Amino acid sequence: MKPQIMPKNILTPLIFVLLLVCSNNAAAEESARGALQSMIAAMKTSSDFTTLTHYVDWDSALTSLPAEERTRLNIKNGEDMREFFQMTLKNPVELVKRRFPGQLAALPPEQKAMLEGQMAGLGAMLKGKIEEEEDKLRETEFIIQDVQENGTSAKARLLTRYRDKEKPVNLSLVRKNNKWLLSSPGLIKTPEFME
DSSP: OOOOOOOHHHHHHHHHHHHHHHHHHHHHHHSHHHHHHHHHHHHHHHTOGGGGGGGBOHHHHHTTSOHHHHHHHTOOSHHHHHHHHHHHHHOHHHHHHHHSHHHHHHSOHHHHHHHHHHHHHHHHHHHHHHHHHHHHHHHOEEEEEEEEEETTEEEEEEEEEETTEEEEEEEEEEEETTEEEESSGGGGGGGGGOO
């Protein structure tokens, strides 16, 4: 049996539609609005805040972190900061440990064990809070109200809606290597107001 080949009169419009869809997706990514739509879709699909860590210009975000905090957390560059955010969202106990490394090492063994137990409890509580926020994320609606591009930077205004609560969110974006990115991890923290 010979394989059937689509007639040209059906194949040509199919190719045209496929090219149109692909070019529209590429155009959407070229705009700050399109990039925001992609970020929101990825975050909503995964229901995981760590997804957004791929949409942040961590070098820009690093400039807003005070020098003493960078030193304490051992963050030397944008990649360190991205890894820190991912680690914190996945395992909040590490955040607590990184905040007090010197103090923990200097304690007598029994006090160290007690503090480690308290940190584990705090980490579990933080992990529960993150999971709760990720559950809320599924129900949160993100409405892009306005996006203003100005060269390689953009300002965006979103409205987040969770059940009957709304909150406006202002974001800054930067264009880096032909890709729009958040200039800070602010959107990762957006649903915190929804308690």
